[in-house]
Amino acid sequence: MNFSKIVICCFLISIITCTVASSAESLPESDHPYANNFDYTWPAIEESGATQMRLHFTKLSIADYRDKLTILDTEGNKLVTYDRSNNGDDFWTDWYTEDAMKVRLQTDGSDTAYGFKIDQVETRTDMAPPSTLPESYHSYANNFDYTWPIISEPGATQMRLHFTKLSIADYRDKLTILDTEGNKLVTYDRSNNGDDFWTDWYTEDAMKVRLQTDGSDTAYGFKIDQVETRTDMAPPSTLPESYHSYANNFDYTWPIISESGATQMRLHFTKLSIADYRDKLTILDKEGNKLVTYDRSNNGDDFWTDWYTEDTMKVKLQTDGSDTAYGFKIDNVETKPEKPTPPIADFSASPTSGNAPLKVTFTDKSSNSPTSWKWTFGDGKTSTEQNPVHTYTKAGTYTVVLTASNAGGSNTVTKSKYITVKTAPIKPVAAFSATPTSGNAPLKVQFTDKSTGSPTSWKWTFGDGKTSTVKTPVHTYSKEGKYTVSLTVKNAAGTNTKTIKNYITVKTVPIKPVAAFSATPTSGNAPLKVQFTDKSTGSPTSWKWSFGDGKTSTVKTPVHTYSKEGKYTVSLTVKNAAGTNTKTIKNYITVKTAPIKPVASFSATPTSGKAPLKVQFTDKSTGSPTSWKWSFGDGTYSIKKNPSYTYDEAGKYTVSLTVKNAAGTNTKTIKNYIVVK
Known part of the structure; x- marks a missing residue:
């Protein structure tokens, strides 16, 4: 190494x-x-x-x-x-x-x-004790955030750090190892506490250490005492081999494995151990095209790759920053120098006909172990897969060609007009128009089909119980009304219906209206609120009322209030397309003035004197009373309007007058009004 x-x-x-x-x-x-x-x-x-x-x-x-x-x-x-x-x-x-x-x-x-x-x-007086390599104070401080000076190893390709001790107290405290740009390589928390351990290898020549703590608790902290480096990307070896363990953040392609004269080759692994699902080892051909990729699901000892029709291969290892493992070691290459027998091309397909878009699975049935395939599907598209799936999007007849190859040669088979693709029918969408859509009975209407999707049959429902299967029928409506029309169209792909509610309006030929009306009440005191009701025949379409007090209305059944006393002549003019008619009722509404409740008042002369004293009483009430009742204070009464009364005995007499009309009653009393001596 x-x-x-x-x-x-x-x-x-x-x-x-x-x-x-x-x-x-x-x-x-x-x-x-x-x-x-x-x-x-x-x-x-x-x-x-x-x-x-x-x-x-x-x-x-x-x-x-x-x-x-x-x-x-x-x-x-x-x-x-x-x-x-x-x-x-x-x-x-x-x-x-x-x-x-x-x-x-x-x-x-x-x-x-x-x-x-x-x-x-x-x-x-400083953030950390003096040390060649990063070390915290023991114990470290709370509320602390500090990044130690960079650990730089010029010329290194990979490096790792050794901790004599790591002890972090709180789950919110963390120690992070960073690259020179400040990107995180790994973070340690209290779950990683321990003594005498190495970090993973990282593909770096410089690293930084950062400690962040909160205010909750403290502990020993950490001490780094060693840096270990590698100065190349892989250990020296005749065949590709990674360092054990391999570095994180690693991407390296080993020199080519070349076997001159070979037609096929394969590689032997003594061991393959990959840690993270994002780490992968790829075997490439000499142009850099992928032959196979291994991940941690392929980990194992003492196994061969498949055979590949190559005389040169390369090995590439790519890792992320999450974890590391043994890596790999290749110790043997096996080759086949002899040329194999050329293949005999053959294939099948399913289905071979149908509507577009038509998805076809092609199956290679070539003999003599071809190692490559070239398909031509007849629509300008090709494939190099062994058993491709191809979709034809347009109608037509297609010739399919397969060329199968191996190290011994090539062979081609052509199947003319092998795939037949038809245009699939489209489900129709119903649509229609009609002219005219309104008029007087009998109304003759021309219906026109405007459906899309090439329907092959039609069914019309005209809304009056009649139907038709003609594409563009003519139908006559004989009665007044509003008719809902529907059209159902159909072809091989399906059925669709369009319905237009109240599409056709048929009217009766108008008759000149005859005006008539009633009102309630027709008499009463002002203000008098009267409800007028139209009773005209002949279906008028407009109304004009004249209420006799200068006011009018165009409402069919208006409510009108008369504010003044009088007799009012009312007229109604009705109209439709056939003509106009007027009805007038003279002095139809009688409005009276409502009576006002009277207010009693009176005077007398004389109001004092010796007995016998004759007094003349005079009514001065307002509000037009219709009856009077006098009380003279000595138990005697009168119902005259202006009575004369004689007091025979000395005394003081209280006089009262009660007046009355249709609106109510009122009384006036004057205490000790008459004094008799």
Whole structure:
């Protein structure tokens, strides 16, 4: 195996800058014990120039599960929260990728305890410890994203890296190996943790390592101590052989295997082991045409390829970036120098006739083991498959030719007019027109077939119970109505129907109309709403009403409201194609003024004097009362409009008048109106 192996041993000295507070007051510390209902954030702990930092607790003691101590970044984002489950003495926080942090204590009102005291801050001033090859700090920091300088091996064709240890804490933390353009080669997470292992081989001369962590947890990290390279694409070998294991991202074609004078050849594999379904090994002819492709489903030991009519072959291996395996080794080539007997060409086909498009399967029946075939199908198309399937798209008679060949020669067979293709009938699509489509009975209509697809039979249904099988019939409608017409057409491919609803309209010859109407009510108080009903004969098509109050309407059965008292003459003029007629009813509608409820009012003279006192009462009511009822206050009444009444006894008398008409009643009362002394 021709590859170079570089083993780089590195003693890594981690440089950690440690800063200890000058006094207990310089770093966050709670009161001992802390207060309840407490929420306080200590001033920021700043370490200028630091890339990472962590804090040391001499003691943390939290009483209640609702009390918590939170470490924040400078923007106030949470880095970690401690509760009573984290209580302890003399411990460090995880490392965080920060140069400043703040401490916040929040307590409720339930209980109290010692609290906390921070006495040290430890910092790192770079992203990784100094090392020839990539190595993280141990342990690595949270909230960390860093790509180490490139690992470059000029002249290498393939390379891989050795990990002394990989330990990743959280499922969201990941280590990625990249190519020089930053494309991912492989990603490791905590499921890949382990000691003393190599990466797969990659077809690269330079790689980069990137570590990304979140804020949840931390672990050892990683250390890379060796780089191994290969300086060629394959190990030196007389026959093609891959490296074991082969590299990812690999595409290589080995030098040709040439056997001068051979007519056929095949190759022997001691082993073939391919890892990923996207990896493949292909055997090519000398022009680069594929002879066969192997994938992981063909993995095996000690097997021969098929025979190929070649004197030269090439082997090509292509892999992606997902996985690797042993690869392959070819250790033997076998050839046949003698020429075989030339083939005798023959074939069959099924079917040999039918409608277009006609799909035909051709079967090679040649003898003496042909290795190549050339078919000519007679429609300008060809094939080199042994048993091709060909589709004829057009009608016609086709001659088919097959030439079968092997290393011994060729032979041709021709079958004249072997395939017959017919045009398949197309299912018809019904369509038609008619003229005229409307008119007076009897109406003679000419129907015209406009169907496509060459129908061979027709069936018309005219909508009046009559039918026809003539292609373009004439039909006479004798009665008024709207008729739905349908046409069903048919040929060898099928049937189709077209229906046009209410296509033919047949009318009766119009008769001059005779106007007539009624109304309800014909009398009443204003405003009077009247419903007019057309009772004209002869099928009028238009109406004109004159209501006698200057208003008109063209509605067939209008509603009209009379707003004023009076007698109104109503006329209706109706019209159709045959003529016009008018009906007039004089003083048909009587509208009265509705009565108004009266309002009682009166006066008297005199309204005071000595007994006996004769008083004249005068009605002054409005609203046209039709009856009056007076009450004089001494138990005496009158129904006269303007009565005269004599009071015989001294006293004060309350007088009332009740008036009435058809609209209602109203009363007026004047208390102590008449005073008799």
